[in-house]
Amino acid sequence: MYMGGAFPRSESERYYPLNDKKGNFIANICLGSRKDFRNAVVAARKAFDGWAARSAYNRGQILYRIAEMMEGRKDQLVAELVKEGSSPKAAQKEAETAIDRVVYFAGWTDKYQQVFGNVNPVASSHFNFSNPEPTGVVSVIAPQNESLLGFVQTIIPIIAGGNVVVVQASEMKPLATLTFCEILHSSDVPGGVVNVITGKTKELASHFSSHMDVNAVVFCEDDSSLKKLIQENASLNVKGVVHRQVKDYYSDENENPYLILDLQEIKTTWHPVGI
């Protein structure tokens, strides 16, 4: 798993075997626990102020660096996607699209504020402006049927906006995701900005949605009981809930800044003029 810039095993010492389509053993994967999640939230909270305070330019540079590092380790990513069941051709396309998406959102880090911020023409003699600020610690249940591209598409817009994340990786396809974590680790992404727990949604979803130091929760599955559970738990501390339902991760619809805006708060500042 990836937590606070380190790669620990689960404190529970539990694991699950990962097999390929034919049932051949690939690797043992950590089976993350509630305690792992809580530790990850602590690491994320610690990283939040620093990441949110990075200049927009610097966040863009770091995201672009991620894409460069992905390019450098593309063969490994493709090989893991193949192990997870992709055809070599599909794996190649997935890795390349994932890299393109990172570049796409890297470019937004110093622009979405200009698109979604305003100077508001108030009637009194005040200067008044609104700008987006990151929501804070976001827990994310990554799309479970997807591997690299689904993971990248879900978390990159969130961290591009200055948030930090604790993510549950796909239970059945965690390999490329974990390599992606190594890429993050070597791309100047500060430890704690992205934290990844491997394990089972069934076990983790209630913790992901009920933790009182998490500000928003994102999930992707089309599962009505999961949705109800997450939305109910979110009410404990008025978390924002974002349900991302993506039909096609390759479509152009995945490229827009509203995906950043979803996890932003709008702050409005007033100051008198002329006194």
Added chain:
Amino acid sequence: MLKEFDLKKDIKLDFTSGWSYDPAPESTDHVHIKDQYDHFIGGKFVAPQGGQYFDTTNPANEKKLASVAMGCDKDVDAAVKAARTAYDKYWSKMSPRDRGRYIYRIARMIQERAREFAVIETLDGGKPIRESRDVDVPLVAAYFFYYAGWADKLQYAFPGGNPKPLGVAGQIIPWNFPLLMAAWKIAPALATGNTVVLKPAETTPLTSLKLAEIIQEADLPPGVVNIVTGAGDTGASIVNHPNVDKIAFTGSTNVGKIIQKSIAGTNKKLTLELGGKAANIIFDDATIDQAVEGIINGIFFNQGHVCCAGSRLFVQEGVADIIRDKLIDRMQSLIVGDPMDKNTDIGAINSKEQLGTIQRYLEIGLNEGNEIYQTKCDLPDKGYWCCPTLVANVSQSSRLVQEEIFGPVLTIQTFRTPEEVLEKANNTPYGLSGGVWTDKGSKIFNMTNKVRAGVMWANTFNKFDPTSPFGGYKESGLGREGGLHGLYPYLKF
């Protein structure tokens, strides 16, 4: 029962002689309040299907003003049906320009009848006529004007987006700014092409019902706006109605959480404007007299019944004594009493229940050993009143610092460094608003950037405008109302 501060001052202001004000009551001749009000559903006033009515009273004299229909599930269902029919038949088919015209017409009619609205607002809710006349009602008209203009320009608000209305919006509003909250809810909902079922608060339904009369006169298609009166159960019935597409709620954080929980698993979109506990931060280089005015306005505006009230005062140590002394003098000059008197600064507490809540907090403060100062006021015999109150020697963990009191009660804490005050200011589950007072620009931006709250007032406080988004971080809510950002919660893309 309350301890007084030991004021070690050489010069004391004398409030006992010289300046007494003659009564200056606003006349009520031009206002007609009916004995009984029904629901406004499908463009008509209709009797409640349960046959029950409840009283709404004037909190300044405890006299009954009118009986108001108690909404039951059947009433809500009728209102939602009317709203759905209106959405399908008229509102979604009308050109955006024509939708805008209707909203403009409502705005103009409110301006024309501003005085009537102000008087009823003050009678029903207890806020000073000066505020309902100069703040609430002018803002109500301004919100309708602002959103009227958006109706046919929505495509320019969302680059690359293709905004579509949601359908029927269920809206539940509080008693602190009854008509203004109705405007904050109805105006953006209509401009974005939705139809509305609105429930005003139990203690302050009259101005919403007056607005219903205007909506009827403005000839809005029947069912585009429906107003159902009642208490919590009526609100719950709106929240849980399966044919409502959107819930917008302004009120307490506790009720907000219940609402968020009860719509879990549905596709209803949600806006919550909940409680707050704003830090108002005074640095030693602030202009002291302006800051004192800002503190007063921050906490005593509308009896402190303001979710964004500056209820936690943080003063830098070097100016703590002078701020406290000046504040006490200024507090003593506030006129508490008849809300209908044009000189009144602080009117009646909205309800007996709310007065009880405030008094319970003051008792907690006394038991905690805080220093509590209240001004000396001559209060009317009848009605619900609370003199301006200052609480010092109070710890960060005190319930008076941590919880929303929603009354004219201000806590004072001191600090030395910006880091310390940020730590304290952000040490709260709320994040609605905040204030900072200093003459140094870079210090302002340092603070406004780092306080986790949706609205930051620098060298000012409690300012509102239809173009300016309002809403909270953390447990203060979800989404924004006002401004361009106030359009998002009523649209899908």
